[in-house]
Amino acid sequence: DTGVSQDPRHKITKRGQNVTFRCDPISEHNRLYWYRQTLGQGPEFLTYFQNEAQLEKSRLLSDRFSAERPKGSFSTLEIQRTEQGDSAMYLCASSLKGTSSKLDHNEQFFGPGTRLTVL
Amino acid sequence: AQSVTQLDSQVPVFEEAPVELRCNYSSSVSVYLFWYVQYPNQGLQLLLKYLSGSTLVKGINGFEAEFNKSQTSFHLRKPSVHISDTAEYFCAVRTGYSSASKIIFGSGTRLSIRP
Numbered sequence A: 001d002t003g004v005s006q007d008p009r010h011k012i013t014k015r016g017q018n019v020t021f022r023c024d025p026i027s028e029h030n031r032l033y034w035y036r037q038t039l040g041q042g043p044e045f046l047t048y049f050q051n052e053a054q055l056e057k058s059r060l061l062s063d064r065f066s067a068e069r070p071k072g073s074f075s076t077l078e079i080q081r082t083e084q085g086d087s088a089m090y091l092c093a094s095s096l097k098g099t100s101s102k103l104d105h106n107e108q109f110f111g112p113g114t115r116l117t118v119l
Numbered sequence B: 001a002q003s004v005t006q007l008d009s010q011v012p013v014f015e016e017a018p019v020e021l022r023c024n025y026s027s028s029v030s031v032y033l034f035w036y037v038q039y040p041n042q043g044l045q046l047l048l049k050y051l052s053g054s055t056l057v058k059g060i061n062g063f064e065a066e067f068n069k070s071q072t073s074f075h076l077r078k079p080s081v082h083i084s085d086t087a088e089y090f091c092a093v094r095t096g097y098s099s100a101s102k103i104i105f106g107s108g109t110r111l112s113i114r115p
Helices: none
Strands: A005-007 A010-013 A019-024 A031-037 A044-050 A053-057 A065-068 A075-079 A088-095 A114-118 B003-005 B010-014 B019-021 B024-026 B032-038 B044-050 B056-058 B064-068 B073-078 B087-094 B103-105 B109-114
Touching: A005 A088, A010 A019, A019 A088, A019 A114, A031 A075, A044 A065, A044 B103, A075 A088, B003 B087, B003 B103, B010 B019, B019 B109, B024 B073, B032 B064, B032 B073, B044 B056, B044 B064, B044 B073, B073 B087
Parallel strands: A010 A114, B010 B109
Antiparallel strands: A005 A019, A019 A075, A031 A044, A031 A088, A044 A053, A065 A075, A088 A114, B003 B024, B019 B073, B032 B044, B032 B087, B056 B064, B064 B073, B087 B103, B087 B109
């Protein structure tokens, strides 16, 4: 399978614990995105990388959240001191930057998500 | 600022019946509109997109959508649904032309197909 993969698929943790999720994008994709989806809602943008540079962060990304993409390939999303309100599906997506501004409209491909439950 | 409204949270239809899932958007700039489908325990899959050109857009699995600028709508339609179409459908607007632009999603419409 050459799509976007995420690990783990499910994570149950106790309030106050730290958790880390991993996303492996499609191999040639240089852009990577994290979204959060709560029950009954659509995904909400969290942050975006182009190669290893984190270019945009949402106000939803509190200081307990940190994302990295150290080598411009896989990415990790860490949540410190988890709270019950962090329970959600965390989705990763990737896309390929077009070769020109006119061609830079490629779609984002989504992974299956990591479902986090904070008890 | 852009926003997306999906007017129906759930739509039940009988198999082989037509279906329309409604979506309205608001935006002060050019819009790029999408419909995604999410099957149970899976990620989002792109059904179709409107970037420019013809206002009638055809997608995968027999779905199509029509961009209506005057009504700020992008409703999704299928003439005859199948049990396998049971899923959650999300309308979305992208804030810019580039794939790096943020995508804003609606709250979703759950399509349930009755045999």
